[in-house]
Amino acid sequence: MKKIIFLMLAAVFLAGCVLNVVTGRKQLSLVNESELQLMAANQYNTFLSDNKVLNPRNNKDAAMVSRTGTNIADAIGEYYSNEGQGSILEGYKWEFNTIDSKEVNAWCMPGGKVVVYTGLLPVTQTEAALAIVMGHEIAHALAKHGNERMSQALVQQMGGMALSVAISQQPQKTQELFLMSFGIGSTIGAMLPWSRQQETEADQYGLIFAAMAGYDPREAIPFWQRMSEAGGGSPPEFLSTHPSDDTRMKNLEKFMPEALKFYTPRK
Numbered sequence: 001m002k003k004i005i006f007l008m009l010a011a012v013f014l015a016g017c018v019l020n021v022v023t024g025r026k027q028l029s030l031v032n033e034s035e036l037q038l039m040a041a042n043q044y045n046t047f048l049s050d051n052k053v054l055n056p057r058n059n060k061d062a063a064m065v066s067r068t069g070t071n072i073a074d075a076i077g078e079y080y081s082n083e084g085q086g087s088i089l090e091g092y093k094w095e096f097n098t099i100d101s102k103e104v105n106a107w108c109m110p111g112g113k114v115v116v117y118t119g120l121l122p123v124t125q126t127e128a129a130l131a132i133v134m135g136h137e138i139a140h141a142l143a144k145h146g147n148e149r150m151s152q153a154l155v156q157q158m159g160g161m162a163l164s165v166a167i168s169q170q171p172q173k174t175q176e177l178f179l180m181s182f183g184i185g186s187t188i189g190a191m192l193p194w195s196r197q198q199e200t201e202a203d204q205y206g207l208i209f210a211a212m213a214g215y216d217p218r219e220a221i222p223f224w225q226r227m228s229e230a231g232g233g234s235p236p237e238f239l240s241t242h243p244s245d246d247t248r249m250k251n252l253e254k255f256m257p258e259a260l261k262f263y264t265p266r267k
């Protein structure tokens, strides 16, 4: 089995920073992962009860999302456990749900709570491209990007309050910050884009995760081209949280040879 080569991106050493074992980068982390996973599980269930969830047993789109997600989760689980790094997935209880919505979007909360909106599927077109998107979202979660953003939000907007204190004292605001941190459209309508560095990491590891699961990572290039062209004058929700530009395309080309080392086509 090939090893993921950790790219040491700009390592900023700050108090409250922890080394992320997936990305090899020091990140601001004031929030306990298990606390965040608990909040995610609650928010996920609320989201599912507020939206129309499709049943994979009688809907082929939902079946595809569930199958693709399970393939990726199995591949990642096997890889990290073989590497002796199974703790990366501690507390993960994967769920892959498809909701009936015109919105072009997808996300993954900490703990492996994934949602794909049916509006995304005309853009992905193929199961491999869907795997690229899901791999990208899962990479955001494993790289703890949402944790990083939630930590920053707690510092900037709530004076560095602990998450448990924030939840009990300002539940509404804490929930808004949480949804914003994980790229989920919230009632306030604020969509916070992932940073360039977070996007680059999610692309790099997302390609590898899709490839490990037997999906051709090269599908990422035409997929991101279709995404950039989608929506015409009004760009899709997905682009407001995952802005795309020439840098992304160059990075995808750059990361492709490494991702291809992990690729064995599904039978």
Ligand SMILES: [Zn+2]
Binding pocket: 136, 140, 194, 198, 199, 202, 241, 242
């Ligand atoms: Zn992203």
